[in-house]
Amino acid sequence: MSIPLMMRAMVLEKKSHSLTLKQIPVPSPGTGQILIKVKVCGVCRTDLHIVDGELPDPKLPLVPGHEVIGQVVTLGPGCAIFSEGDVVGVAWLGYTCNSCEFCLHGSENLCDKALFTGYTLDGGFAEYILANEGYCYPIPTGYANAAGAPLMCAGLIGYRSYQMISSFSETIGFYGFGAAAHILVQIAVAQKKKVFAFTREGDRNAQSFALESGAVWCHGSETQAPEKLDAALIFAPAGNLVPKALTDIRKGGTVVCGGIHMSDIPSFPYRLLWGEKTLRSVANLTRKDGIGFFETIDSIPVQTETKIFPLEMANSALEQLRSGGIRGAAVLEIG
Numbered sequence: 001m002s003i004p005l006m007m008r009a010m011v012l013e014k015k016s017h018s019l020t021l022k023q024i025p026v027p028s029p030g031t032g033q034i035l036i037k038v039k040v041c042g043v044c045r046t047d048l049h050i051v052d053g054e055l056p057d058p059k060l061p062l063v064p065g066h067e068v069i070g071q072v073v074t075l076g077p078g079c080a081i082f083s084e085g086d087v088v089g090v091a092w093l094g095y096t097c098n099s100c101e102f103c104l105h106g107s108e109n110l111c112d113k114a115l116f117t118g119y120t121l122d123g124g125f126a127e128y129i130l131a132n133e134g135y136c137y138p139i140p141t142g143y144a145n146a147a148g149a150p151l152m153c154a155g156l157i158g159y160r161s162y163q164m165i166s167s168f169s170e171t172i173g174f175y176g177f178g179a180a181a182h183i184l185v186q187i188a189v190a191q192k193k194k195v196f197a198f199t200r201e202g203d204r205n206a207q208s209f210a211l212e213s214g215a216v217w218c219h220g221s222e223t224q225a226p227e228k229l230d231a232a233l234i235f236a237p238a239g240n241l242v243p244k245a246l247t248d249i250r251k252g253g254t255v256v257c258g259g260i261h262m263s264d265i266p267s268f269p270y271r272l273l274w275g276e277k278t279l280r281s282v283a284n285l286t287r288k289d290g291i292g293f294f295e296t297i298d299s300i301p302v303q304t305e306t307k308i309f310p311l312e313m314a315n316s317a318l319e320q321l322r323s324g325g326i327r328g329a330a331v332l333e334i335g
Helices: 043-050 147-154 154-163 179-190 204-215 241-248 287-299 312-322
Strands: 006-011 020-025 034-041 067-075 087-090 093-095 128-132 137-138 171-175 192-199 217-222 227-233 249-257 279-283 304-311 329-335
Touching: 006 137, 006 312, 034 087, 034 147, 034 312, 043 137, 043 179, 043 312, 067 128, 067 137, 067 147, 067 204, 093 137, 137 287, 147 154, 147 304, 147 312, 154 179, 154 227, 154 287, 171 179, 171 241, 179 192, 179 204, 192 204, 192 287, 204 217, 312 329
Parallel strands: 171 192, 171 227, 192 217, 227 249, 249 279, 304 329
Antiparallel strands: 006 020, 034 067, 034 128, 034 329, 067 087, 087 137
């Protein structure tokens, strides 16, 4: 395959500014790296937090995007996992040191030296992306398309969040119904769970989407759940949902905050937490999570709903995500 010297990319040059379509050099792989021709890249709420300046210290200038599916075109020295022509996925976690206490004890997601795709490493809002081979995933044929792109973050981080609740949980609340929730609800329903979905007040489109996707009940986030929940997963970046979710769960239940950024959590009375309830966050993901997720969707196939945009319309995709105008997930179609 002929590889050009330059490529199109949507670049963040300054925080809280729109992306700019630019021609930039195609990178060359170093030791342990692969060059991937990007087919599709999902547009994640984390991309929005980066562009809006809500996450600190991004690499600038930066090519965002961490829900990448593409084809390997060049291997750097020392690569032994993939071959040219393989279809691979690139996710948020792009590098860890493999030697700190977190890495050595199975928590590489907490590595202090970790690098993240589309944040501290250039990402997939471009025609090509450079990635560390050991942090890429083989993509099954059925997911090697735009519908598979949201799996690389919404699916992976959502799956890690889902794994944080007890396997004995039977009634689960999803707060915010977007890219992650519409994937996870399919897994939960297949495992005989009952999902109760909460959306922005008055968001009829999201509520109908949740019910079509398998939720047994869906209303605005201010509405009390019709029965006590065993667990709650919060995907919306709204801190005021934390005390609400604590109110909705039963004694011994768990509330998991699944996003990388959330508005401030308001103070709440201790009685909402009492009863041995658990409140926890999810940070990033591990490669083990990725392996477990793809094994799960091999036995429980999932479908995603996507809205496709060309690369140069990335700003429009971000704005529609910001305003709640995306049903499912936004995806840039590039190659």
